Amino acid sequence: MHKKQHKVQVLLDAIPHIKKFYGKTIVIKYGGSAQTSPDLQAKFAEDIVLLKLVGMNPIIVHGGGAKISDLLEKLGIPTEFVNGHRVTSQETMRIVEMVLSGDINKNITSLLNHHGAKAIGISGKDSSIINAKPKEDGKFGFTGVVTKVNGELINNLVKQGYIPVIAPIADSDKPNHPGFNINADVAASKVAIAVNAQKVLFLTDTKGVLDKEANLLNSLDKEDVEKLKEDGTIAGGMIPKVDSCIDAIYNGVNKAHIIDGRVEHSILLELFTSDGVGTQFLRKDGKNNGIDIEKLLKEI
Numbered sequence: 131m132h133k134k135q136h137k138v139q140v141l142l143d144a145i146p147h148i149k150k151f152y153g154k155t156i157v158i159k160y161g162g163s164a165q166t167s168p169d170l171q172a173k174f175a176e177d178i179v180l181l182k183l184v185g186m187n188p189i190i191v192h193g194g195g196a197k198i199s200d201l202l203e204k205l206g207i208p209t210e211f212v213n214g215h216r217v218t219s220q221e222t223m224r225i226v227e228m229v230l231s232g233d234i235n236k237n238i239t240s241l242l243n244h245h246g247a248k249a250i251g252i253s254g255k256d257s258s259i260i261n262a263k264p265k266e267d268g269k270f271g272f273t274g275v276v277t278k279v280n281g282e283l284i285n286n287l288v289k290q291g292y293i294p295v296i297a298p299i300a301d302s303d304k305p306n307h308p309g310f311n312i313n314a315d316v317a318a319s320k321v322a323i324a325v326n327a328q329k330v331l332f333l334t335d336t337k338g339v340l341d342k343e344a345n346l347l348n349s350l351d352k353e354d355v356e357k358l359k360e361d362g363t364i365a366g367g368m369i370p371k372v373d374s375c376i377d378a379i380y381n382g383v384n385k386a387h388i389i390d391g392r393v394e395h396s397i398l399l400e401l402f403t404s405d406g407v408g409t410q411f412l413r414k415d416g417k418n419n420g421i422d423i424e425k426l427l428k429e430i
């Protein structure tokens with residue numbers, strides 16, 4: 131095919147995908163592990179701006195766990211993770227907020243704005259968009275469990291043309307409280323549920339969920355995830371990610387995907403091509419994901 135025709139064909143191939151997602155809300159969890167190089171960050175920004183321009187409503191929830199750990203180490207403050215969630219002392223909470231809300235949130239917001247978006251950086255504390263209480267009765271210190279997300283406020287920002295960039299810090303309902311550190315995967319799924327998102331994408335530093343032989347698992351549901359966690363195939367930072375994917379698809383979000391944020395334009399590959407990348411999470415009972423099982427069975 132002639133080069134110019136090929137370019138046109140690429141656009142034409144994207145039409146059904148653009149149609150499917152036009153006007154739909156997509157939450158993108160931008161993990162710390164996928165924020166590594168300036169080049170990848172610029173490609174991420176291009177993808178998000180393109181989604182907005184073709185009529186989708188992207189909402190970003192970002193992480194930054196690696197940067198938090200780096201700063202804690204420099205300051206000589208020990209840190210611990212249990213099942214992928216950081217245990218957060220009061221001292222650590224201040225660092226977490228500085229890194230997530232002060233540094234990373236503003237960098238992503240500025241990056242998107244310089245690529246032509248109208249991005250607005252907020253933390254869950256702003257207007258108490260995310261509320262939380264202590265996780266496991268305080269065993270995790272200032273690590274929180276989300277109790278409420280103001281989806282309406284986030285959707286109002288979207289309606290006004292903004293791309294919300296949300297730091298996973300939550301407010302407490304108690305005054306003079308330092309707030310809560312929320313695992314960014316958990317924050318992303320709770321935001322996706324609250325805004326009634328069509329999809330939630332988790333960008334990370336692996337191809338997706340891998341089995342014991344490091345083969346990519348293409349599609350998972352609740353029971354698969356339970357088995358993989360039980361036998362230790364899924365560990366560490368992957369635990370909150372898969373739990374969040376399951377939470378999302380059982381609470382109104384059609385599909386969740388874990389994709390490789392190290393691959394350039396992985397968001398566009400996922401949304402605009404039929405190949406699909408990474409691991410998808412889909413309810414096999416067909417409820418809530420747009421698949422008409424009755425119709426499919428008749429066609430077999």
Ligand SMILES: Nc1ncnc2c1ncn2[C@@H]1O[C@H](COP(=O)(O)OP(=O)(O)O)[C@@H](O)[C@H]1O
Nearest residue numbers: 161162163334336338339340363364365367368
């Ligand atoms: N079964 C698995 N498949 C893929 N990655 C896994 C698995 N179990 C544990 N992991 C780990 O989870 C990591 C991703 O989680 P994390 O480092 O928290 O990323 P992020 O910053 O994107 O949230 C991978 O880099 C990998 O080390």
Ligand SMILES: CC(=O)N[C@@H](CCC(=O)OP(=O)(O)O)C(=O)O
Nearest residue numbers: 162193194195215216312313314
């Ligand atoms: C409670 C908890 O685990 N909070 C996380 C918040 C940041 C995060 O989740 O960042 P990634 O997505 O890059 O891992 C932390 O302190 O590291």
